[in-house]
Amino acid sequence: MSNPCLTATGLHKTYKMGKADIEVLRGVSLHAEPGEYLVITGASGSGKSTLLSILGALDTPDKGTVTFQGRNVFQMPSAARNAYRNGLVGFVFQFYHLFPELNVLENVLMPRMVMYGAVKWWSVRRQAKRDGAELLERVGLDHRAKHRPKELSGGERQRVAVARALINRPALLLADEPTGNLDESIGAGILSLLARLNDDGQTIVMVTHDPKVAAYAHRSLVLKEGVIHESSEPGSERPVPAPVGTEVVR
Amino acid sequence: MYKWFLAWRYLNTKLIALFGIASVMFCVAMVLVVLSVMGGFLDTIRSRSRGLHSEIVLEGGTLQGFSYYEEFGAYLAKELPDVVKLHTPVIYTYGIFRVPATTFTKPARVLGIRLKDYVRVNDFQKGLYYDRYYPGTTHLGPQALPVAGVSLFGDVRLPEDLERANDLWREGEMDPEAIASFDEQPFEKAPYPYVTPVMPSERVYSAHVGEPTYKEPLHDGVIVGCDLIHYRRSDGHFDRQIARGADVALTLMPLNPSGNPTGEPPVRLPLRYSDDSHTGIFEIDSLCVYVDFDMLQHRLAMDPQPLVSGGFTRLRTNQLLIGLWEGVDLNDACDRIRVAWRDFYASLGPEVSEADRRALGFVEVYTWEDLQRPFISAVEKEKVLVTLLFAMISSVAIVLVGCIFYMIVEKKTREIGILKAIGASGRGVTSLFIAYAGAVGVFGAVLGLILGSAFVWNINAIQDYLASWNPSLRVWSPDVYSFDRIPEIVKSADAFWVGSVAIVSSMVGSLIPAIIAGRVWPVQALRYE
Numbered sequence: 001m002s003n004p005c006l007t008a009t010g011l012h013k014t015y016k017m018g019k020a021d022i023e024v025l026r027g028v029s030l031h032a033e034p035g036e037y038l039v040i041t042g043a044s045g046s047g048k049s050t051l052l053s054i055l056g057a058l059d060t061p062d063k064g065t066v067t068f069q070g071r072n073v074f075q076m077p078s079a080a081r082n083a084y085r086n087g088l089v090g091f092v093f094q095f096y097h098l099f100p101e102l103n104v105l106e107n108v109l110m111p112r113m114v115m116y117g118a119v120k121w122w123s124v125r126r127q128a129k130r131d132g133a134e135l136l137e138r139v140g141l142d143h144r145a146k147h148r149p150k151e152l153s154g155g156e157r158q159r160v161a162v163a164r165a166l167i168n169r170p171a172l173l174l175a176d177e178p179t180g181n182l183d184e185s186i187g188a189g190i191l192s193l194l195a196r197l198n199d200d201g202q203t204i205v206m207v208t209h210d211p212k213v214a215a216y217a218h219r220s221l222v223l224k225e226g227v228i229h230e231s232s233e234p235g236s237e238r239p240v241p242a243p244v245g246t247e248v249v250r
Numbered sequence: 251m252y253k254w255f256l257a258w259r260y261l262n263t264k265l266i267a268l269f270g271i272a273s274v275m276f277c278v279a280m281v282l283v284v285l286s287v288m289g290g291f292l293d294t295i296r297s298r299s300r301g302l303h304s305e306i307v308l309e310g311g312t313l314q315g316f317s318y319y320e321e322f323g324a325y326l327a328k329e330l331p332d333v334v335k336l337h338t339p340v341i342y343t344y345g346i347f348r349v350p351a352t353t354f355t356k357p358a359r360v361l362g363i364r365l366k367d368y369v370r371v372n373d374f375q376k377g378l379y380y381d382r383y384y385p386g387t388t389h390l391g392p393q394a395l396p397v398a399g400v401s402l403f404g405d406v407r408l409p410e411d412l413e414r415a416n417d418l419w420r421e422g423e424m425d426p427e428a429i430a431s432f433d434e435q436p437f438e439k440a441p442y443p444y445v446t447p448v449m450p451s452e453r454v455y456s457a458h459v460g461e462p463t464y465k466e467p468l469h470d471g472v473i474v475g476c477d478l479i480h481y482r483r484s485d486g487h488f489d490r491q492i493a494r495g496a497d498v499a500l501t502l503m504p505l506n507p508s509g510n511p512t513g514e515p516p517v518r519l520p521l522r523y524s525d526d527s528h529t530g531i532f533e534i535d536s537l538c539v540y541v542d543f544d545m546l547q548h549r550l551a552m553d554p555q556p557l558v559s560g561g562f563t564r565l566r567t568n569q570l571l572i573g574l575w576e577g578v579d580l581n582d583a584c585d586r587i588r589v590a591w592r593d594f595y596a597s598l599g600p601e602v603s604e605a606d607r608r609a610l611g612f613v614e615v616y617t618w619e620d621l622q623r624p625f626i627s628a629v630e631k632e633k634v635l636v637t638l639l640f641a642m643i644s645s646v647a648i649v650l651v652g653c654i655f656y657m658i659v660e661k662k663t664r665e666i667g668i669l670k671a672i673g674a675s676g677r678g679v680t681s682l683f684i685a686y687a688g689a690v691g692v693f694g695a696v697l698g699l700i701l702g703s704a705f706v707w708n709i710n711a712i713q714d715y716l717a718s719w720n721p722s723l724r725v726w727s728p729d730v731y732s733f734d735r736i737p738e739i740v741k742s743a744d745a746f747w748v749g750s751v752a753i754v755s756s757m758v759g760s761l762i763p764a765i766i767a768g769r770v771w772p773v774q775a776l777r778y779e
Contacts (some may be wrong), residue, residue, distance in 0.1 A: 053772075053773045058670070058772045059774070078675065082674070082675045083673060084673075085671060086672060086674075087673065089673050095673075097776060099665055101259045102259060102265075106255075110672060113252040113255055114251075114252050114672055114674050115673070116251055117251060118251045118253075120251075164561040164672070184314055
């Protein structure tokens with residue numbers, strides 16, 4: 001195994017549901033290599049999203065460690081952990097989670113605004129806008145920069161979410177059921193987009209309940225009853241990514 | 251950067267923020283109006299009080315007055331020439347004021363003044379009506395009735411000296427609007443012009459067909475408080491009830507040096523209405539009449555009177571108004587004059603009668619502030635109390651802002667989760683909502699200051715308008731509040747503090763919801779759509 005980008009070791013997580021304790025993760029361990037496209041599949045309620053939240057430091061494990069580029073994420077001070085979420089990982093959610101008051105470009109720029117204070121932003125804003133416009137062009141939405149999320153289709157919203165996740169050039173993209181709220185054809189377009197990003201070197205860890213998505217990945221894992229059960233080597237029959245924008249079907 | 255950006259964007263797009271802005275706006279406007287009116291009220295009292303008196307007042311404290319005032323004036327001139335500029339005696343008593351041509355009878359506070367000196371120690375001259383448009387023609391000495399001449403063609407002409415005085419005013423008046431206003435309304439009709447009128451002349455004089463003239467007999471002049479004799483319209487202007495020079499009368503009760511009635515029948519003084527005075531303080535303008543000091547002193551038997559035991563009583567007055575040189579410290583001057591009075595009193599020999607000595611024992615030296623302190627401090631307390639009361643009522647806005655922001659935070663839980671997912675700290679999210687509340691406060695405060703200022707600046711016009719529909723809507727009664735007009739000045743310092751407190755209050759109101767927002771756990775916030 002080469003030098004991994006992300007390593008999770010022995011992750012445990014238990015939720016309280018009334019008086020009952022539900023053990024969602026029971027010693028999950030995994031790693032992601034730089035440039036790898038890793039898919040974790042599992043049934044609904046298997047703990048996929050919990051695992052992804054812990055990998056992205058949105059949640060904390062009861063036990064176990066997450067190491068990113070050699071640093072234990074949960075031993076970082078909170079400011080460093082915020083910086084980790086802001087600059088080192090990018091999130092793509094099932095429900096897009098865009099800011100309805102902001103237009104597409106502003107949504108994409110938001111992580112960059114979080115990165116800088118008001119004074120510093122003044123000096124970097126032109127570059128940030130250029131980066132945002134470039135990303136929108138890359139996801140095929142440059143013509144939608146001034147539109148509000150409510151004016152976009154589901155697939156377009158998800159592409160905006162992908163662009164937002166990439167604005168700070170994160171080493172790792174975490175995607176939580178990115179196609180779970182989309183039609184199959186539109187979902188395929190998003191998967192193509194992620195595959196192209198991966199082709200360009202972007203490390204991706206995706207969780208999904210759809211085993212077909214695994215076809216896009218180099219490697220896939222199955223999460224069942226809180227444990228990683230099986231894995232496969234990088235896929236050889238990965239679909240050819242479609243050109244940007246062809247998945248937009250209304 | 252995201253805090254300011256999102257705060258601004260939420261402010262622009264969230265309708266609910268308008269409720270917060272509106273609540274802050276109305277509270278700011280309300281407190282500003284209260285503070286401005288009460289503050290204006292207090293300032294008016296201060297400035298008018300200053301204008302009513304001289305800087306220092308030697309107060310007799312009794313109606314029968316005190317003697318040796320001329321000697322003390324000479325003593326001051328000798329001992330404190332660098333402090334005391336001039337001094338003038340004032341007699342005050344009470345009487346019955348009548349307009350014989352009508353059934354008009356009212357109680358009056360009668361002040362005996364030496365007009366030329368009196369106007370040099372206070373602002374009395376500024377409030378004289380005829381003296382403004384016909385400068386130099388108001389006096390309290392014997393005078394005849396001025397009668398305008400009206401030709402058959404309706405040309406009105408006053409006696410030559412009055413016309414000349416009016417020309418002088420025109421030449422010296424710097425405000426062209428004042429001249430235009432004078433010329434536009436030359437005929438304010440007085441119901442009792444005394445001389446059978448063809449038409450009462452400009453600024454209300456008696457008139458007849460023929461040459462302008464003066465009609466005798468001569469009577470001593472009297473200046474009458476404007477609210478005592480004229481009718482105030484709802485717009486604040488006066489319907490002048492009698493023409494200049496009309497016969498009026500005063501009935502007075504003389505007292506001896508011991509304060510008892512002299513036993514003589516009441517004194518009836520025929521007088522001529524020479525001018526009217528507008529100090530702006532209703533209690534004064536509705537009660538006071540001003541006559542010549544020496545005449546009143548004589549009529550009240552406060553000039554030397556023969557004693558049964560032989561000899562004469564001494565001249566008496568009720569007050570000695572003392573004007574100071576410019577730049578002299580008021581309190582320091584007062585202390586020095588107090589010492590001078592004590593020295594003067596101690597220097598009086600055994601020739602001083604028992605009654606005089608007793609009256610002199612009541613004499614006190616006051617600054618104008620001392621004289622008005624009970625009233626001013628009462629109003630100061632009232633101002634603080636009313637402002638506090640309204641500030642407490644306005645604190646409801648803090649609660650309201652808190653409720654509004656709690657609703658906003660509840661509604662924005664998912665977006666707070668997103669912010670945290672993209673790296674925003676809990677403190678950053680908290681400060682975002684505080685900044686948002688600050689923006690609500692700034693807008694509310696600015697709008698409130700505009701609304702409150704516009705209201706204060708037009709408060710009299712608003713009241714006049716309401717009163718023109720229904721007189722019972724006139725909330726500011728000059729009888730109650732002393733002044734005929736509601737103060738209309740907004741101080742920039744008041745506006746600054748009210749606005750600042752509103753902004754801070756708005757931020758304080760949002761504190762709890764903002765802290766709740768900062769503690770939102772992103773996983774919980776993002777779990778469900």
